[in-house]
Amino acid sequence: MVLVEVFxxxxxxxxxxxxxxxxxxxxxKIDAEIRKIEGLDEMIERGVMLTPALYVDGEAKVVGHVPCVEDIKQILLGEK
Incomplete structure (x- = not known):
């Protein structure tokens, strides 16, 4: 299962x-848990300084802008 976090x-x-x-x-159609994190304390604790931010399995993939659906697919497939 993939852990996808949106800060x-x-x-x-x-x-x-x-x-x-x-x-x-x-x-x-991937097995993923999607978490929405809105708490400032948790964001600071995780090192998120710009939002929105997208983390996949604990690794920052996108910070400060919104990727299109196709870019997110590539990220989830490990192509970006």
């Missing part, structure tokens, strides 16, 4: 990132 405070960009992640996971 953000609930702004429009963060919501769009979460939606794009959900679409990518659904389209790829």
């Amino acid at each position: 953000g405070t609930g702004c429009a960009k963060c919501k769009r990132m979460l939606k794009n992640v959900e679409i990518a996971v659904r389209d790829l």
